[in-house]
Amino acid sequence: MKRYEALxxxxxxxxxxxxxxPGERLPSVRETSRSRGVSPSTVFEAYYxxxxxxxxxxxxxxxxxxSHGIAQQIEPEASTPVTNERAxxxxxxxxHVLGDAKNRTLVPLGSAFPSPTLFPLPKLAVALGRAVRRLDPWRTVEDLSPGSPALRRxxxxxxxAMGCGVDTEELVITNGAMEALSLCLGAVTKPGDLVAVESPTFYGALQALERHNLRAVEIATHPRSGVDVAALAAVLERHAVKACWLMPNFQNPLGSLMPDSSKQALVELLTKHQVPLIEDDVYGELYFGSHKPKPAKAWDRTGLVMHCSSFSKSLAPGYRVGWAAAGRFAKDVARLKxxxxLGAPVPSQEGLSEYLRHGGYDRHLRQLRATLAKQRYVVLRAIAKCFPAGTKVTQPEGGYFxxxxxxxxxxxxxxxxxxxSHDISLAPGHLFSADHRYRHHVRVNFGHPDNKRFEAALKTVGTIAKALA
Amino acid sequence: MKRYEALxxxxxxxxxxxxxxPGERLPSVRETSRSRGVSPSTVFEAYYxxxxxxxxxxxxxxxxxxSHGIAQQIEPEASTPVTNERAxxxxxxxxHVLGDAKNRTLVPLGSAFPSPTLFPLPKLAVALGRAVRRLDPWRTVEDLSPGSPALRRxxxxxxxAMGCGVDTEELVITNGAMEALSLCLGAVTKPGDLVAVESPTFYGALQALERHNLRAVEIATHPRSGVDVAALAAVLERHAVKACWLMPNFQNPLGSLMPDSSKQALVELLTKHQVPLIEDDVYGELYFGSHKPKPAKAWDRTGLVMHCSSFSKSLAPGYRVGWAAAGRFAKDVARLKxxxxLGAPVPSQEGLSEYLRHGGYDRHLRQLRATLAKQRYVVLRAIAKCFPAGTKVTQPEGGYFxxxxxxxxxxxxxxxxxxxSHDISLAPGHLFSADHRYRHHVRVNFGHPDNKRFEAALKTVGTIAKALA
Incomplete structure (x- = not known):
């Protein structure tokens, strides 16, 4: 960690x-520089x-x-789902909510996607153009599943770099993380099996369970620290859980981040029960803290964790390139793929491989994180100002929800x-649970640097909510 | 049809x-020109x-x-599968056979892919580069399922152009035809259902059935005229078939082509029984005759036929762009997608849309067809020359098998x-049936304009086969 980051x-x-x-004045740059024995520019960078x-x-x-607005907001409690098995x-x-994301006239508070303007699409276009112009035709065959060797490298x-050893051999390139997750699910379950998910959980996980004819059991989850490992342990004792589908980093919709100790405990618990973990980590790069949170996979010693991610939320939306680091199930996942x-798109794979080789990704990520962190503040402030009394809101340390x-x-x-009816989309809480329990909750997207429009929309939503309250 | 084509x-x-x-001399160009009342250049074109x-x-x-070599070859009989339902x-x-396709040291007689050198990859690269350089960032969201409006148009x-009316609204863009077929299967079946397939059939169809936990019933199929509609009718009377997965045009592996009358009878039969048809038409553009064969979908009046195809075999291998014209099931297929x-790759979609808009596809297809027709001759001639007596071989009017x-x-x-062991790949007949019945059959790929290497390989295979016979 750099000096200004530590400060x-x-x-x-x-x-x-x-x-x-909130409202209190910080020591001046000169005072802090003197008291800490660091240069004024370090203090400036830290304050910035x-x-x-x-x-x-x-x-x-x-x-x-x-700042006002954040510190005074109340976070929701940990969830207390009924841990029944259910179809x-x-x-x-x-x-409808997914379709709304395509409608440019709507303010996308309910969208699942960050603004596509946040990504270096012109630079990617250059890399992609260069890669396809000199493409060896045989790559169109050789990049089929498990995927381009250059990209996997x-x-x-x-x-x-993040201290999580993954063998290139266990990497399978997919059409985005959604396919990776779905293939991993297919590799370790059969119709009728039971899968443990967080509560609330990403509706995409619920859709995948439905498609595979699986049943779900929901686990209590804390808005700050993620899934409750003790609650999961109790469920594993009583139910024949065949797999877990969890998001340890910046869970959708909560934004929760499991501490390292919980991730370790989770992997130990699942290893004891020999239950595979399908780890959805699509927001891992979007951290606001000083360092990238590790995936649970970093504590996996036996290949039981299938870590899934993609470039869709961090670099290249629409390129449809994701992957699974599928541990001991890699061969099965590659075959299912x-x-x-057959395979992931070769132009996208080769273009991304070219972009990554020539750098700029980490610089882009720093900008993206700073933008999202700032947008979180804009949205939290608007919610604090405009929503009815008694509203609780999470304060995520990453992602954009x-x-x-x-x-x-x-x-x-x-x-x-x-x-x-006011041209504002919202993602109602009903979507995020198999028993549609989150009936007075909404997920709000802050991944759009479009402050005036967002602030006005949140004011409108707040006014409507106050009328309904 | 043009005059030279008719001639x-x-x-x-x-x-x-x-x-x-075989071996007889044709009338000279001058004679034919005079006797038919056409110009010498028309005769030249026809002979060419x-x-x-x-x-x-x-x-x-x-x-x-x-020519010697083709006319004297004997075609296999129609298949006579046991029409049991089976897992x-x-x-x-x-x-292993799919993996072999990636190994450049092998002569790819067993490959499922035509040579990637047959495609206009440099021109596609230019179109792709142009499309992504001026990409509206919002397309990365708006091109998600059902896909890019420009490409669907x-x-x-x-x-x-081929006289088969399809509403743009029923088109769903997918990651290649394989995904289209799999999604269509998912839209009309549930685990345990029975699906009718040809015998022999494409192993990809069998894989998809296995993945969806479906059972198969195999239908007698003629190497020239495709699936036996009467045999299918008998099966529909006795079995609760929930869907058919068929390839009316240039079936893989037979290369058979159903006559229009059979396609019409097929659609009428399925309409009577209300059994959806999943029509795999990935080789439809690769016809050697004078005009493109219509899909069975052309006779569908009630949206019961889901027509699936792609650009992978005709234009853009590795781009992973296919589609389903899914009739009354289009909404379900789009949702499953x-x-x-989520969606098909946006760069690939936009690049192909750009290429198609600016032309050259039909010119490329004419060259591709001429090349494949010639390669068929090379391979058939080598088989006639080198394989053991009693060998039967299909004489397909399209495709590359x-x-x-x-x-x-x-x-x-x-x-x-x-x-x-001689560095030659082959696709054994076992792969093409749920009961692995085609034990003395092989599928041979002729989509590689690599004559000396192919002729030598076929000679080697023929020598081995003679030793085994």
């Missing part, structure tokens, strides 16, 4: 611990980082102040319907 | 009917076409002669094993 972290802790309160994350605000000629039937509504290097869609728990009297479906 | 067809008929025998198809040969200073389990061998135009892999029935004493697995 930013310390200051952030004094804020989150309440030693510095904290400002980007929305923790502090600069006021012209007055200095830096702790999965995803509602029609999911398709690049992905392997990134695992190495071959059987279901907040999960909003409205007062119990607010029906999220009604809110969604009324917001749509 | 070529007439001459071809005199050959196939035996009025002109027949030469390209391997029916006649030019001998310097002597004129044109009917599907595809052998390990399929993956281009595909719709091609249906229109969204649930399983011949199906070879060896004497009963030749075990195709043993032949495959021995050929591999």
């Amino acid at each position: 930013a972290r310390e200051v952030a802790e004094t804020i989150t611990k309440g030693q510095l309160l 980082l904290l400002e980007a994350r929305g923790l502090i605000e600069a006021r012209p000629r007055s200095g830096y102040f702790v 999965v039937e995803v509602s029609e509504l999911v398709f 690049q992905i392997g290097l990134r695992y190495l 071959l059987m279901s869609s 907040v999960w909003v728990e409205l007062p119990k009297t607010v029906d999220a479906l009604e809110l969604h319907r009324l917001a749509l | 070529a067809r007439e001459v071809a008929e005199t050959i196939t009917k035996g009025q002109l025998l 076409l027949l030469e390209a198809r391997g029916l006649i040969e030019a001998r310097p200073r002597s004129g044109y002669f009917v 599907v389990e595809v052998s390990e061998l399929v993956f 281009q595909i719709g135009l091609r249906y229109l 969204l649930m399983s892999s 011949v199906w070879v029935e060896l004497p009963k004493t030749v075990d195709a697995l043993e032949l495959h094993r021995l050929a591999l």
